Amino acid sequence: MSSSSSASSSQVIDSMNSKWKTRKSFVSNATEEYDITDDDETLRESTVITQQQQTNTKIVVATDVEINDYSSPNTQILQGKLKVNSTIEKQSLHKVTSHAQLVNRFRYTTNGDFRSRFSDVRYQETKSILDSDIARNSPFWGFYTPFWLAIAIMMANICTEAIREKGLLHSIGTSRIIQIFFQDVIWIGLCDFIMYLSLYGSFFIQWLCKKEYMLWETTGFVLQCAYEVGFFFGVMWWLELSNYQWIGKVFLVLHSLVLLMKMHSFAFYNGYLWRIKHELAFSESYLKKHDKVDDKTTAILQKSIDFCKFEIDNTSKHNPQIQFPNNLTLSNFFWYTMFPTVVYEVEYPRTTKIDFGYLAEKIVGVFGIIAVMIVVAQERAYPLAMRAIHMKSLPFQEKLREYPFLLLEMLPPFFLLYILVFLLIWDQILNAIAELTKFADRDFYGPWWNCITFDEFARLWNVPVHKFLLRHVYHSSISAFQISKTSATLVTFLLSSVFHEVVMYVLFGRLRCYLFLIQMYQIPLIAISRTKFMRGRSVLGNIIFWIGVASGAAIVSSLYLVF
Numbered sequence: 001m002s003s004s005s006s007a008s009s010s011q012v013i014d015s016m017n018s019k020w021k022t023r024k025s026f027v028s029n030a031t032e033e034y035d036i037t038d039d040d041e042t043l044r045e046s047t048v049i050t051q052q053q054q055t056n057t058k059i060v061v062a063t064d065v066e067i068n069d070y071s072s073p074n075t076q077i078l079q080g081k082l083k084v085n086s087t088i089e090k091q092s093l094h095k096v097t098s099h100a101q102l103v104n105r106f107r108y109t110t111n112g113d114f115r116s117r118f119s120d121v122r123y124q125e126t127k128s129i130l131d132s133d134i135a136r137n138s139p140f141w142g143f144y145t146p147f148w149l150a151i152a153i154m155m156a157n158i159c160t161e162a163i164r165e166k167g168l169l170h171s172i173g174t175s176r177i178i179q180i181f182f183q184d185v186i187w188i189g190l191c192d193f194i195m196y197l198s199l200y201g202s203f204f205i206q207w208l209c210k211k212e213y214m215l216w217e218t219t220g221f222v223l224q225c226a227y228e229v230g231f232f233f234g235v236m237w238w239l240e241l242s243n244y245q246w247i248g249k250v251f252l253v254l255h256s257l258v259l260l261m262k263m264h265s266f267a268f269y270n271g272y273l274w275r276i277k278h279e280l281a282f283s284e285s286y287l288k289k290h291d292k293v294d295d296k297t298t299a300i301l302q303k304s305i306d307f308c309k310f311e312i313d314n315t316s317k318h319n320p321q322i323q324f325p326n327n328l329t330l331s332n333f334f335w336y337t338m339f340p341t342v343v344y345e346v347e348y349p350r351t352t353k354i355d356f357g358y359l360a361e362k363i364v365g366v367f368g369i370i371a372v373m374i375v376v377a378q379e380r381a382y383p384l385a386m387r388a389i390h391m392k393s394l395p396f397q398e399k400l401r402e403y404p405f406l407l408l409e410m411l412p413p414f415f416l417l418y419i420l421v422f423l424l425i426w427d428q429i430l431n432a433i434a435e436l437t438k439f440a441d442r443d444f445y446g447p448w449w450n451c452i453t454f455d456e457f458a459r460l461w462n463v464p465v466h467k468f469l470l471r472h473v474y475h476s477s478i479s480a481f482q483i484s485k486t487s488a489t490l491v492t493f494l495l496s497s498v499f500h501e502v503v504m505y506v507l508f509g510r511l512r513c514y515l516f517l518i519q520m521y522q523i524p525l526i527a528i529s530r531t532k533f534m535r536g537r538s539v540l541g542n543i544i545f546w547i548g549v550a551s552g553a554a555i556v557s558s559l560y561l562v563f
Helices: 003-020 039-046 050-055 086-106 141-167 168-173 176-182 185-198 201-212 216-241 246-289 293-313 330-338 356-391 395-435 453-459 463-481 487-507 514-529 537-563
Strands: 074-076 082-083
Touching: 074 293, 082 453, 141 168, 141 395, 176 356, 185 201, 185 216, 185 246, 201 246, 201 330, 216 487, 216 514, 246 293, 246 330, 246 463, 246 487, 330 395, 356 395, 356 537, 395 463, 395 537, 453 514, 453 537, 463 487, 463 537, 487 537, 514 537
Parallel strands: none
Antiparallel strands: 074 082
């Protein structure tokens, strides 16, 4: 490389160092959760990288949103080597150095060690809380037995009343919930299978990138985004067009969102690694091709090489043979689609064998809880729902007068159904799938019943979705758009609230935004829970939390049905 080019590179780096001194920055902690308390001064004082660390950590960057286009139309990748002409080399090197200081804080810890982009989510062999030794050895474990005993007594009472009034066969045959449950079940199953097959479109895009038919940074990224948008609106269009009953529609829309998260995580995990791989190829090729490169530029490119190798090696520490891009196989993708997770990793912790006794216990639990839910819904919730629909035609003032009484009657059955849904999905179904697939990380929920704030509940109620939001919304929005933790938290809550409202639209067939507003209302509640008055008042916080949980399902359902 000529001396003028070296001087130009040095000037660019010196200019960046000058700008960096006045730049507000922070290091994104890889293990942080959603945090709405964002003190810029504290962040600045505690995480600004010192001048010495900056010199040692200048790197080439590749982020989730493309800011480094190493693959211009004049660039060709052949057998893993990036071949460029001198003009494109100079432009690419300028892009490398000009962006180096922008996001290097995301690649290094405060002490200068490498930090993987995927260190925010970790998988390890663990049991669900209600199956763990900690829970079974707890002094409060005995309360679990009277809970189910109360359910059994209530079930016996409800069933006895129904049989005495209608007879056993007539009660079952005329059950509206049972009719809805089994109506169009074959067509719903076929629709669900087609949605599952649609997942493989994301795999095909990555396979084309692997075979070098396209580049992720250009065509692949655009295709994936278009595919996800088309998948979502295609499902919504079909549900709007079909005449499925509400149970089938809710199942399909919920499963479609799960599949959407799965395909997004797979695509953008590997998409990020394609950028890392291309960055590695460029840095190695540049140093190999040019003998006379100034020390600062050499340091930048060498740091780039070291980090990119670290990132790729980190994808699979136990089995180097499946490290990226060797993970892009049909077998690897198939097992990912089977695992009860929506965050992609090259490998997961696995158990050595299937415990068929435990699996049978969970399967029996699934059918048992579904039976309880059908009885409660038919005999307690359904008549109230029909009454709410009838109230819809009443004058507004009369609605307001009757609504509180309706809500009080709806609280017990809808609260019970809410708890049963949790037990059905997160404790029974997900654990059954995990056991069947030998998926060892059973951390599907945390002790959410002990929550004192709603942000804690958001992390513990649905851990698989929380992990997805943490990696692909919260941290990605910080690194991609350079926004604060407060803004990233708002974005995360906003996106979650939007998709909750989508489910309500499918369920009730109307857009009212009641659930959206209730979801977003959690943000000021979180802020209140962190005030000086609430600090240390954990019992009061837990009471407020449980009032919200106990009344939430009834309030939301009644609002959509009546108004």
